[in-house]
Amino acid sequence: MDSGTGRRVTIVDVARHAKVSTTAVSKVLRNAYGTSPSMRAKVQQAIEELGYRPYAAARGLRGKTYTIGVLLPDIRNPFFPDILDGIKDTLRDTDYQVLLGPSCDSEKDEATITNAMIDRGMDGLILIAPLLPRPLLERLAKTVPAVVVGRHGHSDHYDTVTDDDITGAALIVNHLADLGHRHIAHIEHRETDPTRLSEMPNAVRAEGYRQAMRTRGLEIDLVSTTYTQEGGYLGAQQLLARPHRPTAVFAGADIVAMGVLTALTEAGLSVPGDMSVAGYDNTTFAALGPISLTSVDQAGHEIGGNAARLLLARIADRKRPSTQVKLSPTLVVRRTTGPLPL
Amino acid sequence: MDSGTGRRVTIVDVARHAKVSTTAVSKVLRNAYGTSPSMRAKVQQAIEELGYRPYAAARGLRGKTYTIGVLLPDIRNPFFPDILDGIKDTLRDTDYQVLLGPSCDSEKDEATITNAMIDRGMDGLILIAPLLPRPLLERLAKTVPAVVVGRHGHSDHYDTVTDDDITGAALIVNHLADLGHRHIAHIEHRETDPTRLSEMPNAVRAEGYRQAMRTRGLEIDLVSTTYTQEGGYLGAQQLLARPHRPTAVFAGADIVAMGVLTALTEAGLSVPGDMSVAGYDNTTFAALGPISLTSVDQAGHEIGGNAARLLLARIADRKRPSTQVKLSPTLVVRRTTGPLPL
DNA sequence: GTGAAAGCGCTAACAT
DNA sequence: ATGTTAGCGCTTTCAC
Numbered sequence: 001m002d003s004g005t006g007r008r009v010t011i012v013d014v015a016r017h018a019k020v021s022t023t024a025v026s027k028v029l030r031n032a033y034g035t036s037p038s039m040r041a042k043v044q045q046a047i048e049e050l051g052y053r054p055y056a057a058a059r060g061l062r063g064k065t066y067t068i069g070v071l072l073p074d075i076r077n078p079f080f081p082d083i084l085d086g087i088k089d090t091l092r093d094t095d096y097q098v099l100l101g102p103s104c105d106s107e108k109d110e111a112t113i114t115n116a117m118i119d120r121g122m123d124g125l126i127l128i129a130p131l132l133p134r135p136l137l138e139r140l141a142k143t144v145p146a147v148v149v150g151r152h153g154h155s156d157h158y159d160t161v162t163d164d165d166i167t168g169a170a171l172i173v174n175h176l177a178d179l180g181h182r183h184i185a186h187i188e189h190r191e192t193d194p195t196r197l198s199e200m201p202n203a204v205r206a207e208g209y210r211q212a213m214r215t216r217g218l219e220i221d222l223v224s225t226t227y228t229q230e231g232g233y234l235g236a237q238q239l240l241a242r243p244h245r246p247t248a249v250f251a252g253a254d255i256v257a258m259g260v261l262t263a264l265t266e267a268g269l270s271v272p273g274d275m276s277v278a279g280y281d282n283t284t285f286a287a288l289g290p291i292s293l294t295s296v297d298q299a300g301h302e303i304g305g306n307a308a309r310l311l312l313a314r315i316a317d318r319k320r321p322s323t324q325v326k327l328s329p330t331l332v333v334r335r336t337t338g339p340l341p342l
Numbered sequence: 343m344d345s346g347t348g349r350r351v352t353i354v355d356v357a358r359h360a361k362v363s364t365t366a367v368s369k370v371l372r373n374a375y376g377t378s379p380s381m382r383a384k385v386q387q388a389i390e391e392l393g394y395r396p397y398a399a400a401r402g403l404r405g406k407t408y409t410i411g412v413l414l415p416d417i418r419n420p421f422f423p424d425i426l427d428g429i430k431d432t433l434r435d436t437d438y439q440v441l442l443g444p445s446c447d448s449e450k451d452e453a454t455i456t457n458a459m460i461d462r463g464m465d466g467l468i469l470i471a472p473l474l475p476r477p478l479l480e481r482l483a484k485t486v487p488a489v490v491v492g493r494h495g496h497s498d499h500y501d502t503v504t505d506d507d508i509t510g511a512a513l514i515v516n517h518l519a520d521l522g523h524r525h526i527a528h529i530e531h532r533e534t535d536p537t538r539l540s541e542m543p544n545a546v547r548a549e550g551y552r553q554a555m556r557t558r559g560l561e562i563d564l565v566s567t568t569y570t571q572e573g574g575y576l577g578a579q580q581l582l583a584r585p586h587r588p589t590a591v592f593a594g595a596d597i598v599a600m601g602v603l604t605a606l607t608e609a610g611l612s613v614p615g616d617m618s619v620a621g622y623d624n625t626t627f628a629a630l631g632p633i634s635l636t637s638v639d640q641a642g643h644e645i646g647g648n649a650a651r652l653l654l655a656r657i658a659d660r661k662r663p664s665t666q667v668k669l670s671p672t673l674v675v676r677r678t679t680g681p682l683p684l
Numbered sequence: 685g686t687g688a689a690a691g692c693g694c695t696a697a698c699a700t
Numbered sequence: 701a702t703g704t705t706a707g708c709g710c711t712t713t714c715a716c
Contacts, residue, residue, distance in 0.1 A: 057463035058693035121399035262631025289604025
């Protein structure tokens, strides 16, 4: 806390006040080797008395900024805050601070923001479900320690944390099939980029749906829109226009399920009486009383915690072999799914 | 884009490549006075060819970091993304980058994060509905240019952008009263701190409710909980336990209304058949089909745009007189409010 | 209009 | 264990 107006307290002020060298102060700040207890005490006291806080921006010029950047694709998706909490909790007792990029929705945005983070000297980056093509991710990870969350596929240059979307999709399909449904449609987020087709969670979920349906001997009915409320609305309209309507809809994300529910309400259909609906992500509003959406829980808190842990390890040792953490989803059954209507 | 491995391209590299001084490059970067067109061209070309990006962290040591920090209290509140979009859109064509603090829920968190932002050399801060007591806000604003969003009350040291919560509350009360309701309850976020009582949006909304009720000659029925889903749930339970139940509930925030709806659903009451419910903020999920909540729209995009504009102006001239922008809310009627049940 | 040189606050070699 | 010194990449006087 510096006193309103006036110059910032610097390491020089602290050194002078404690009657030691700036090096000594610097060492104490970083718990570096070569400081006697008595010197540490003196410095600590001077820091307290002057209300000194190191200027992270300046530290970065030689060492680290103690800042970790998190890139998240869509701040509106209520799944991401859970991840963030996991990151924050893991970083709480370290010297690192988290700063988030504003949400972005294109490769260009992502490039701009990650560059901005690098230019601001961030020590490491956590990228949540990034859109950037694989080669760019790898290049980025060579420049700055990085952990990629949500994207399947292995890289030697960055660590990854993913949730098993194949299993998650199967949880929903099996749940619905067990309820007697045979015509289960899936609304996916359209994906054309080849590497993303194998890496992005949306594509993997669609693949999981296909596999599970085949395993149960059921026919696949896939609608491609986007992971937005509007995408769900449009997808549902397509499904309702079918000569042979599905009895259950598996939306690739909760937000998509919201659009589906809206469309069904407008069409005068009851849920789950006329049609069962399931989402994915177990977001905050899936649990809301008036919605009560069956969904898949990804344990966002753990995802975030793991990502932060991996990043700290990579910052400490950039040469360490890359790690892949894969977590398992769980099914959360609520009121939007029910037995096949007679 | 630097080539994967290897040193970062610096201003020295650019200067050498363009056969000019580093000063010249610096001037071109900042559009500073004293550069001939020919020199500018040379420098621009060198920058392109080398893929140079200025290192913001280093710039900050002498000049600016071209970074603006945004502190937001709760990343889960779907109202804030609208503000953020407004900020982003206004800053898009400038050299400034936005970085967000992780959401925080205490004065201590806020202090930590704002300090972290200052220590990282941010050029200005936008504080959204901060909890910090007035004197600390003023001290902060003396250290770094700041704009405070959502808090009523005037300061000489920072600019403010608020929405007229008195009017907003009246919009709801009048809407419900016009529908014939006479017993309209309000669920507020409990506030005890004296300065916050007059400055925080929640407190002002409650005051607006009181004023509007008095104007209509109606009796006040206030329940104090918190602006959370749980707060709404508990508040509704209290109201339902009354010997004389209200026929309409005005929740101080959409998220509170969600809790109210949950409680009403559980109690087997229909909305708006048995009871009308209104929220505040017009968040994304208020518009969701299955919810369709009557609410008050705060024009978050404009709020953010104004905040960013004011901040840029203050960064350019720290001595400029402080400005207060006050925006007007609008009513959004949906399906959770209806005529007084017979 | 242009460039040389000093220095922002800190850390990292290198003495001692 | 402690201090001295030289930068990190940039901006800013201040000469020319």
